[in-house]
Amino acid sequence: MRQLLISNICSPMLGTGTGGGVPMRPRTLAERQAALDALRRELAARGLAGWEDGLYHYRPSSHMAERRARGGVLDDFTAAPLCVVLSSIFWREAWKYRARAYRYVNHDLGHAMMAVQYAAGAMGWPSLVRGIFPDAAWHSRLHLAADEQVMLLIELWPPAGPRAPQPPEWTPGEPNRLSAEVVEYPLIEQIHQATLASEASPAFSQARVERWPHGDYARLARQRRSALDFLPEGRVLPQPAFPAMLELLAAPLPTDWGERYVAPWIFVHRVEGVEPGLYRAEGTGLALVRRGDQRGAAAALSLGQELAGNSCFTVSFVADVGRACARFGPRGYRFVHHEAGALGQRLYLAAEAFGFRGTGIGAFYDDHVHQWLGLETAGPWQVVYHFAVGDPVPDPRLAG
Ligand SMILES: Cc1cc2nc3c(=O)[nH]c(=O)nc-3n(C[C@H](O)[C@H](O)[C@H](O)COP(=O)(O)O)c2cc1C
Known part of the structure; x- marks a missing residue:
């Protein structure tokens, strides 16, 4: 307990x-x-x-x-x-x-x-x-x-x-x-x-043991913090950290709404073996959407917060709100945010496990993100959360 x-x-x-x-x-x-x-x-x-x-x-x-x-x-x-x-x-x-x-x-x-x-x-x-x-x-x-x-x-x-x-x-x-x-x-x-007002019935009812796969969970959970910013010229995120993070993003979640509704779109800035660009995660693979330096775009879209451009990568979690609400009514709106938060928690822990750090980003320009990603502004797919992983600046609050 x-x-x-x-x-x-x-x-x-x-x-x-x-x-x-x-x-x-x-x-x-x-x-x-x-x-x-x-x-x-x-x-x-x-x-x-x-x-x-x-x-x-x-x-x-x-x-x-x-x-x-x-x-x-x-x-x-x-x-x-x-x-x-x-x-x-x-x-x-x-x-x-x-x-x-x-x-x-x-x-x-x-x-x-x-x-x-x-x-x-x-x-x-x-x-x-x-x-x-x-x-x-x-x-x-x-x-x-x-x-x-x-x-x-x-x-x-x-x-x-x-x-x-x-x-x-x-x-x-x-x-x-x-x-x-x-x-x-x-x-x-x-x-x-x-x-x-949800009349929907659960999609899934099987409890499961959800084991953290990368090191001592209790230690990582206590150690986890949000980075205040990332070093713009900091370390490159090495292999195998990035594929491990993609795997965590793709893994199912034991919830009664069952299916996954959130797709990670990833602004890659500094990841070993991956060209800078905007990618859509497809399972544990990546589909290139835009080639080239995305640092300015990621920061600007994240309400001008530089940490989204200084990171090794920044994720735009984009949810199929249309499908979630068709299945569960407006309650689906909650589920897509829970799902994005849960994936953010996995990234927080994974970043710590591999010697980096993460920061959740709830502040972003929704419509501009949709435009940059090539999505309809008021369509079924909506950006619900951003998350950055990188080499953190020293945090004076944690010293001593
Ligand atoms: C949903 C959510 C949204 C957040 N949005 C931002 C943000 O836009 N910018 C930022 O610098 N930090 C953001 N954070 C980080 C919080 O400021 C941080 O989690 C909180 O202050 C607690 O600190 P800790 O994560 O180090 O424990 C966000 C965190 C969460 C969970």
Whole structure:
């Protein structure tokens, strides 16, 4: 449980200082614990050695599980001995990103789900991520506050013993009120409401052990950080790092929406054995789209952030939003962002494993990306996330 939770809070968080409204890039584990994260985690445990059956809220600031209820809170909702519920409080991210925060929240969830699945996989536990569930029923069963939304369920199968069914017994208490003022974000509300209306059935229901393939997962998860920038004349990304990353981008994800909807388009700047250019990943291979130096284009398209041009490569994750929404209704919009976030998490870890570093990039000019890639502006394929991998500049915050 300790490993599971530590590696989860080591997934990137777009935090706010505890003072409220103070932007920060949490640096140390202690800072991450203190940050006011939009993402929240509840655990429902049953039949686990050393854990009384019940529902727990994970409190990062003290690295504690607070028991909210005893007994089988989710007995009729899931058969898994351990269920991690990822929920979100949108305004905690919206103060910074406005309506676009809905996308960041869904990326963050993708990063976090991947972190939990690899942590579980390192212990040999099978897992399955569920994005399709009756939202209102889960919300009321978990007794969540009105501004907290259930977003993803991660079912885990650690070794567990038999147990007698036991009705839930709730610990009394009220959630803390962090702010006297409520700022409305109507667009986020509308988008979220639309995603609730899903009649779709799951495409996949098989839990799987998701093992991290490149080195000690627990160490990499703790070590992972975002690069502030990359050295423009830095190291070339060597073989076999790049093919290993392509393989991770192509590998399936154990989620109940099943299929993959996101295609990586890659601006290659400095990769051993690959000519600079824009490529579309096809499985573990590459199809050349534009020949030549893409550094200026990648940076300009990423809201002028130079790190996207200084990297060894930068990915534009482009999703078939049309197909995802045809299959799952508007809820598909969430899934493509989760998927891109999960692939970003794989790149973060792979970059660390090969001695480089990654940075997620949520800020980019959507329409210009579509134009540069030769996609229709309002077509079924939409850019959902950018991610850069390169040779990082020294980070003074991490010194000492
Ligand atoms: C969804 C997402 C979008 C991000 N967008 C940007 C970005 O546009 N520019 C940037 O410099 N960093 C970006 N980051 C990196 C975050 O600033 C960083 O993850 C956060 O501050 C926490 O730091 P850490 O990753 O070192 O733990 C993004 C991260 C995520 C997960």
